[in-house]
Amino acid sequence: MTRSFSARLRVYVVGFTAVLFVMAFYVIFRFSYSFIREEAVHRADALLDNTILRIDGVLGSVETAVNNSAWAVGDELDRPDSLYAVLTRFVERNPIISGSAVAFREDFYEDKGAYYSPYVFRDADGQIRRRQLGTERYNYRKKEWFARPMQTGKAHWSEPYYDTGGGEMLMTTYSRPLYDADNRLYGVFTADISLAWLTELVNSIHPYPRAYNLMIGREGTYIVHHRPERILHETIFSATRNMTDSTTQKIGRDMLAGMRGMEVLQNDDTLSYVFYAPIETTGWSVATVCPREEIFASLDKIQLWVVLIACIGLIVLGLVCGRIIRHILNPLLRFAGAARQIAEGNFSAPLPPSLHDDEMGQLRDAFEYMKKALAAYMAELRQTTAQKERIESELRIASEIQMGMIPKLFPPFPERKDIDLYAILKPAKEVGGDLYDFFIHDEKLLFVIGDVSGKGIPASLLMAVTRSLFRTIAVHRDTARDIVVSLNRAVADGNNESNMFITLFVGILNLGTGELAYCNAGHNPPVLLRPGQKPCLLPCLSNIPIGVFTDFEFEEEACRLQPDDMLLLYTDGLTEAENEAKELYSDRRMLAALDNMRGMSAQDVVLALEKSVKDFAGTAEQNDDLTMLALQLKQTEAPMKMELTMKNDIEEILRLEDFVKQACTQCGVSSDEAEMVLLAVEEAVTNVIRYAYGNEEGSVRLVAERQGDSLVFELSDCGRPFDPTQVPEADVTLPAEERQEGGLGLFLVKRIMSEVRYRRAGNENRLTLMKQIR
Amino acid sequence: MKVSIANNDGATTIRIEGRLDTVAAGELEQALAPVYEAGNPNLRLDCRDMEYISSSGLRVFLKLKKHVMAQNGVLELSELRPMVKEVFEMTGFSKMFQLK
Secondary structure (H helix, E strand, O other): HHHHHHHHHHHHHHHHHHHHHHHHEEEEEHHHHHHHHHHHHHHHHHHHHHHHHHHHHHHHHHHHHHHHHHHHHHHOOHHHHHHHHHHHHHHOOOOOOOOOEEOOOOOOOOOHOOOOOEEEEOOOOOOOOEEEOOOOOHHHHHHHHHHHHHHHOOOOOOEEEEOOOEEEEEEEEEEEEOOOOOOOEEEEEEEEEHHHHHHHHHOOOOOOOOOEEEEEEOOOOOEEOOOHOOOOOHHHHHOOOOOOOHHHHHHHHHHHOOOOOOEEEEOOOOOEEEEEEEEEEOOOEEEEEEEHHHHHHHHHHHHHHOOOOOHHHHHHHHHHHHHHHHHHHHHHHHHHHHHHHHOOOOOOOOOOOOOOHHHHHHHHHHHHHHHHHHHHHHHHHHHHHHHHHHHHHHHHHHHHHHHHHOEEEEEEEOOOOOOEEEEEEEEOOOOOOOEEEEEEEEOEEEEEEEEOOOHHHHHHHHHHHHHHHHHHHHHHOOHHHHHHOOOOOOOHOOOOOOOEEEEEEOOOOOOOOOOEEEEEOOOOEEEEEOOOOOOOOOOOOOOOOOOOOOOOOOOOOOEEOOOHHHHEEEOOHHHHOOOOOOOOOOOOOOHHHOOOOOOHHHHHHHHHHHHHHHHHHOOOOOOOOOOEEEEEEEOOOOOOOEEEEEEEEHHHHHHHHHHHHHHHHOOOOOHHHHHHHHHHHHHHHHHHHHHHOOOOOOOOEEEEEEOOOEEEEEEOOOOOOOHHHHHHHHOOOHHHHHOOOHHHHHHHHHOOOEEEEEEEEEEEEEEEEEEEOH | OOEEEEEEOEEEEEEEEEOOOOOHHHHHHHOOHHHHHHOOOOOEEEEOOOOEEEEHHHHHHHHHHHHHOOOOEEEEOOOOOOHHHHHHHHHHHHHOOOOO
C-alpha cells in the first residue's frame, strides 16, 4: 500500500518533471534551430559575397588592365609585329593574366594573311611565349571571345572554354573591342585568365568541413565543381535530371536568372542547404552546398547532451524522491502497524514519535485520542454487554421455566387411542403471555387456552399464575363454568393494581361420550372441523375476560363432539398476525387454510397452519404470541381384549362381575344390558366349573374381546368334551310341578347372547359367546 | 346377598337383598332350611332389593314354589327389579309366580 503510494508519487513527480523538460527543450531547440539556421544563412551569404567580391575584384582588375593597355595597341597598329612586344609587356605586368591577344578582323593586314592575331601566353613552366593565332586551323572568327565583341561592339567575358590551339587550358577570356580614329571596329584585345585559379578561389569558401561549392556559367554549365569531370561537360540541369528532389531545377533556374537565395535540398539521403548568388560582371552564379547535419552539428550535439543530462537528472530525481517519500511515509507505516495492534485490542501500542507539529504530528494526536476513546468505549461496551448478557440469560431461563410449565411432550397420552392432541406456543419475545394446558381427569379431558393482555415479563408472570391456578382449581370443580368463575375470582382479587386481564377458553370433554362443556371468557371462538363439513367457528358466548369483575356471572355452553371431530383453539396471535402491508391474517384466511387440511392429524393441522401464517406474514415481525391447540376425538376401535383364568371352584364366579362389567363398559354396553351379559357368562362358567372336570381340579379361561360390533367371550377348559349347544332347551312353558331342576342356565345363555358356538380344539372345549353391541 | 326370615300373621316373610348369583344361591338354600322344616305353607318373598338372579337362584325359587304347592299354601312375590323381572319373563317364571 505505502510502497505503491510512494511509487505513484515518484511516477507523478518524475513524469511531471519530464513533461516540463520536454516542453522547455522543445522551445529551446526551436529557438536554437532558427537561430543557427539564420546564422548559417548569414555566414554562407557573407562567404558568398566575399567570394563574389574577390572574383569581381580580379575580373575588374583584368578589365582595368585591358582598358589601360588598349591605347598601346592602337599606337602600334602600323607595326603589326611590334604588337608582340606590347602584349609581352602586358602579360608580364599582370601575373593574373595567363595570356593576351590582339585579334584583327578578317584581312586587316594584307601581308599577314586573312586572320592576324598575335598571342602572348605563359606556358606550363611560366615562360612567356608568343604565337600567331590566326591560322587556317585555328579560325577565331567564330570563337565567342572574338565574335561577340565584334558583333555587339562591347567588351565581353566569354563563357569558360577549353582553348584548343590557343592556351590549351580551361580559361575565360575578356575581350575589348578596338576602334580606330574613325571609330571603326577593327579588332579585339583579349586577356585570358585560367579557370584553375577561379576554381581555387571559389573552393576556398569553406563554411563547413564537408561543404562544397559550384559555379555555373550563363548556360548553366558547371564552371567550378568538386567533381572535375563535370566541368564544362554538364550543366546543372543535366547533372541533376535524375534527382527525385526537383528543387535543384528551381535552384538552377534561379541561378541562371541571377537571383540570390537559399533552398533546402534532399540529395540522396542527406539534407543539404544550398546558398547561391550571382556574379554580376559575368552573369555566372556561385553556390555553396552545406549538409544540414553540419550546420546543426553543434545543436545535435547539445541536444544529445541535454537529453542525456535530463535522463540522468530524472533518474536521480526519482531516486531522491523515493528516498524522501519513504522518509516522509515511514511514520505512516508505523501508524498502520499501531492501528493494527489497536484493532487487535492492544491499546497500549506505541505510536511513532512526532518531531514536528506538522500533519504527522496532528495524525499522531488524532491516533492518541482514538486510542483513549476506543479504550473507554471498549470498557463501556464490555460493561453494557455483560449487563445485556445477564438480562438475556435471565430471560432465557425465564423462557425455559415458562415453557416447562406447559405440556410439551407430544403425543401427550400415548396410551390413549381416542384422543389426538397437539399444541404449540411461540412467544413474540423471549417470554410470552399466552398459555395452554390440558390433562385427563376421571375420563375427562380438561383443557384451557388463554391470552394475557400485554406481552413480555409482566404478561408471562400472570400467565404462570393463571396456569398454576388452572391446575389447582380444575380438578376440584365439576364444570367449566366453575373453573372459570374460580379463576376469575382468584385473578381479579390479586390483580387489581396492574389492571391486566386474561381471555380464556376452558373446556371439559367427556372422552367416553364426546360431550363437551365449555366456558368462554372473552376468547376467540375455537374452530370446529367436522368431517364432511366446512370448518366453522364454534358458537360461543363471549362473556368477558377474567380478572375484570370479581363477581361476573359466566355462562357455560355445551355441545357434543362426534368421532373424528377436531377442535382448534388459538390465540389472536394467529388471526391478528400482520403481513408487510399491515393486513391481518383474519378468521377468513384461517378458515380457508383449514378447509384444505381436512383429514390431517392434530399435529399436521397445527404445523400447517403455523406455516400458512408464517408465509402470510413474510418478513413482517411477529408482534404477538402465537398459540394453537388442536384436539381430535377419535373413533375408539379399541382392540379391547381381556382375559381371566379361574379354578374350577364355584367361589371363582365372584370374580366375573368386575371382569364382565369392565368389558361391557369398554365396548359401550349399557349397564342394564351388562347385567344380562354377566348372567349369561356366569351360567356358562358355572356349567364348566360344575361338570367339566368331575372331581378333578382344573381351570377355566375366559377371554373377552371386541370383534367389530360384537363383544365376544371365549370360554375354554380342558375338561371332558361337552357341547352345551346340543343340550335340549328347557321348556319354559311348563308349570312349576312339571319343571325339572337344571337346563335353565344354558337356556338363559342362548336367550341373552346373540350367538353361541362350540368347538373342540385339541383337548379343549371352546365355547364362544357373542353379544351384538347396539 | 343378605337373607332375613321373619314369621308373622301365619306367613313366613323371606327378604332377599343384593345379588343372588350361583354362590349366593347355595347360601340361600342353607338359609331356607328352617323354612322347609317349619312347614308353614304360606310364604312371602320380598325381592324388592334383589339386584340380580342366576339360574341357581331360579332353582331355589322353583323349589320354594313346589314346597308351597305341596302344602297347599300361598306364595306371595313382591315387586321385582327390572333385571330380575326380565329373567323371570325369559324363563316363564313370571307366569309360574303369577306376576302381572
